[in-house]
Amino acid sequence: MIALKEPSMKTYVFEIRYEKFRATVGFLGEYTLYDLAETLIKALEFDFDHCFEFCDNLNRSHRIERYTLFADIGEADDDPGVKYTLISDVFTKNRTMLFYFDYGDDWHFPVTCIDIGEEEATRRHRRVLSRYGNPPVQYPPCEEE
Numbered sequence: 001m002i003a004l005k006e007p008s009m010k011t012y013v014f015e016i017r018y019e020k021f022r023a024t025v026g027f028l029g030e031y032t033l034y035d036l037a038e039t040l041i042k043a044l045e046f047d048f049d050h051c052f053e054f055c056d057n058l059n060r061s062h063r064i065e066r067y068t069l070f071a072d073i074g075e076a077d078d079d080p081g082v083k084y085t086l087i088s089d090v091f092t093k094n095r096t097m098l099f100y101f102d103y104g105d106d107w108h109f110p111v112t113c114i115d116i117g118e119e120e121a122t123r124r125h126r127r128v129l130s131r132y133g134n135p136p137v138q139y140p141p142c143e144e145e
């Protein structure tokens with residue numbers, strides 16, 4: 001019997017930061033920016049209930065390259081969307097982009113692709129790999145006057 005070699009898939013590892021909080025998420029196989037956002041939100045323990053974007057300008061002043069959920073829902077004609085844009089089309093190793101979530105509460109998280117490799121595997125997966133520190137509270141209690 002001939003042994004078949006397992007297919008090789010790209011692995012992507014990302015780090016998201018917020019003050020003293022850090023988390024890493026990993027992907028085996030080809031995923032979209034929407035999938036990345038969903039996994040980052042899981043690492044933050046947020047509800048995935050707002051629009052978001054990935055952009056290349058970390059100081060938020062002038063965004064040159066940006067990918068938005070608004071484009072996928074028909075509210076932004078100029079920007080590419082996130083639901084069909086592959087991680088591999090946007091991220092290279094050591095590239096950092098700003099993950100901007102919830103335009104009302106203005107959550108900004110730098111996201112860095114810390115590793116890209118090849119792995120032999122039979123199925124794709126994505127998951128939170130590690131978390132350090134306490135994540136921010138998405139909806140802090142309101143102060144009563």
